């Protein structure tokens with residue numbers, strides 16, 4: 001387990017260096033997405049990398065493995081999907097790199113897959129892969145920012161020598177080409193010199209272990225590109241400032257309110273958002289709570305398995321919708337109607353059209369009530385770092 005955890009961290013660092021280069025020397029699109037969520041975590045990651053300095057005790061090993069497997073699943077998915085596209089001989093550029101400078105800030109975008117077609121209407125489709133535990137119903141804003149940056153840069157720099165691909169053992173690299181030059185060189189496809197003649201879209205494909213969902217299209221948008229570039233500049237300024245002050249990220253702005261990524265953040269140990277006092281005497285209670293929650297989760301899984309088994313058995317039986325009696329209990333599977341929900345936004349739109357916005361809001365406010373406030377216990381993991389070594 002320890003060898004696997006260490007190997008995952010090291011192989012990830014090597015792969016990142018070979019495919020994305022030295023990430024401390026530029027701002028990438030994922031840095032921009034992260035900075036919009038939490039500038040402190042984004043700067044920390046640029047300076048100290050991803051978890052390389054984390055202390056790994058035997059106790060934490062399973063959780064660290066879990067984190068690494070989650071982080072690296074994306075690379076493995078990408079390699080598998082690339083294989084699928086290669087088998088189909090599709091006109092696709094893998095890991096297209098776009099280099100830009102904005103107010104002296106070096107920026108690079110790496111696009112997982114860029115499909116190109118000159119037939120009829122010249123077309124470019126960017127596909128960004130994301131691996132997820134569960135497919136989200138709406139796309140995270142950090143992913144959207146990333147693809148808006150990618151598609152915006154591709155459109156804006158189309159005729160500039162800003163494009164290339166990294167060399168791989170089985171693929172020659174190149175750089176400093178315009179996008180039409182790169183298409184000619186890599187795919188033998190002649191694209192127009194004028195980007196306005198091309199239909200350009202970006203899509204995000206979310207993959208879990210058993211599901212897939214595509215989000216898009218995301219079109220080139222000047223204001224979204226402007227936001228990306230401004231965020232890149234702000235992040236670069238913060239990073240350079242922190243590097244010159246000895247690497248102290250303590251006072252940088254943090255994510256506001258609840259942030260789902262805080263428990264996974266490598267910089268949460270000394271994050272000012274979680275300012276607190278040491279009281280180690282509560283350790284046995286927290287450990288017991290964690291054990292009990294794990295027991296509940298395991299019980300829930302077991303209950304689902306038994307219920308699924310009984311449902312399958314009922315479906316395969318020939319009792320014709322009757323109950324099955326078992327000693328002093330009985331069971332049956334029947335169809336239930338789904339839960340009815342009220343779409344508040346839709347209702348607001350419809351009422352506004354009839355009553356006008358002000359009366360509609362007053363009416364909705366009169367019909368709404370707020371439940372009693374309650375105490376909620378929040379327990380969150382502290383990722384204690386070893387001595388940090390500077391990435392830049």
Ligand code: SF4
Nearest residue numbers: 038254262265268271
């Ligand atoms: S713990 Fe949360 S708020 Fe603090 S740096 Fe990490 S992501 Fe930002």
